Amino acid sequence: MHPIFIAASALLAAAEAAPPVTIVIHGGAGALERGRYSPAEEAAYKARLSEALDAGYAVLERGGPALDAVETAIALLEDSPLFNAGKGAVFTYEGKNELDASVMDGRTKAAGAVAGLRHVKNPIRLARAVMEKSPHVMMIGDGAEEFAKEQGIALVKSSYFRTEKRWRDYKDALKKAKEATAAEKESAVARDFKYGTVGAVALDAKGNLAAGTSTGGMTLKRYGRVGDAPIIGAGTFADNRSCAVSATGWGEYFIRLTIARDICAQVEYGGKSIEEATRDVIHARLQQSGGDGGVIVLAPDGSFVMDFNSAGMFRGVKQGGRKEVAIYRDAATP
Numbered sequence: 001m002h003p004i005f006i007a008a009s010a011l012l013a014a015a016e017a018a019p020p021v022t023i024v025i026h027g028g029a030g031a032l033e034r035g036r037y038s039p040a041e042e043a044a045y046k047a048r049l050s051e052a053l054d055a056g057y058a059v060l061e062r063g064g065p066a067l068d069a070v071e072t073a074i075a076l077l078e079d080s081p082l083f084n085a086g087k088g089a090v091f092t093y094e095g096k097n098e099l100d101a102s103v104m105d106g107r108t109k110a111a112g113a114v115a116g117l118r119h120v121k122n123p124i125r126l127a128r129a130v131m132e133k134s135p136h137v138m139m140i141g142d143g144a145e146e147f148a149k150e151q152g153i154a155l156v157k158s159s160y161f162r163t164e165k166r167w168r169d170y171k172d173a174l175k176k177a178k179e180a181t182a183a184e185k186e187s188a189v190a191r192d193f194k195y196g197t198v199g200a201v202a203l204d205a206k207g208n209l210a211a212g213t214s215t216g217g218m219t220l221k222r223y224g225r226v227g228d229a230p231i232i233g234a235g236t237f238a239d240n241r242s243c244a245v246s247a248t249g250w251g252e253y254f255i256r257l258t259i260a261r262d263i264c265a266q267v268e269y270g271g272k273s274i275e276e277a278t279r280d281v282i283h284a285r286l287q288q289s290g291g292d293g294g295v296i297v298l299a300p301d302g303s304f305v306m307d308f309n310s311a312g313m314f315r316g317v318k319q320g321g322r323k324e325v326a327i328y329r330d331a332a333t334p
């Protein structure tokens with residue numbers, strides 16, 4: 001056979017063997033039983049998830065890196081008032097907005113994280129700047145925002161993050177919490193409002209993985225509380241040798257159990273598939289500990305998981321000709 005045909009055949013075989021570029025996203029998990037949202041609200045959530053998928057996938061389709069796809073998709077979700085990240089973030093006990101985010105590069109294992117932000121329009125962009133423009137992994141509060149100014153990251157007035165729906169939710173939650181305190185009962189409000197995070201994982205044409213997560217935290221959180229979203233290994237993790245993970249749920253449990261890293265460790269050291277590792281971590285270890293929530297997981301071969309032990313999780317995937325967006329566990333038609 002002529003050398004040219006041999007070379008062409010080899011290139012074709014390599015192209016066919018290459019894993020498909022993929023992006024998977026989530027918009028938070030929790031008490032999302034059917035009936036909680038009207039058909040119009042469901043359509044709005046799905047439309048925004050779809051838009052984020054398309055934007056992130058477009059980056060991958062033109063040969064861009066997984067990190068760019070993750071940042072692009074998450075920034076779109078941060079800009080939407082529908083999700084608890086960026087605009088539309090929930091309120092702390094004091095009626096403020098405090099934002100957290102993190103990002104990780106599966107090729108280099110570099111990572112960046114930020115917490116306790118009050119003026120950064122897109123925390124995911126600052127998290128990436130921390131990773132790429134500083135020797136550090138995490139920055140918090142005023143120092144992080146000073147760094148944002150130096151890096152030209154967009155800052156906004158605190159009022160930018162407020163939406164009337166979130167404010168009404170906050171006032172309602174605060175009232176219930178105070179009533180429970182007055183009656184010397186444990187408030188159930190905090191549990192119902194622990195969820196609401198956005199995240200993305202991506203696989204690019206070069207076979208590199210990336211993961212990112214962004215959140216407004218927990219309604220009524222106090223004392224500078226920080227959840228799992230900005231904690232590398234808890235809410236975010238990516239390693240080309242195993243998988244990329246973004247988590248959403250009851251942060252305290254995800255931190256204690258290092259959920260994101262545990263899934264990838266079971267893949268890397270235990271030889272499990274991402275499905276097996278995720279099932280063990282989310283439906284056994286997390287649930288047995290009393291926590292709930294979900295994860296999106298993406299492997300180097302393009303296989304992916306969107307799993308959760310709560311009633312629902314806003315989620316979506318785009319891979320080749322396949323595109324799915326869903327909210328509920330039993331979604332027959334994503």
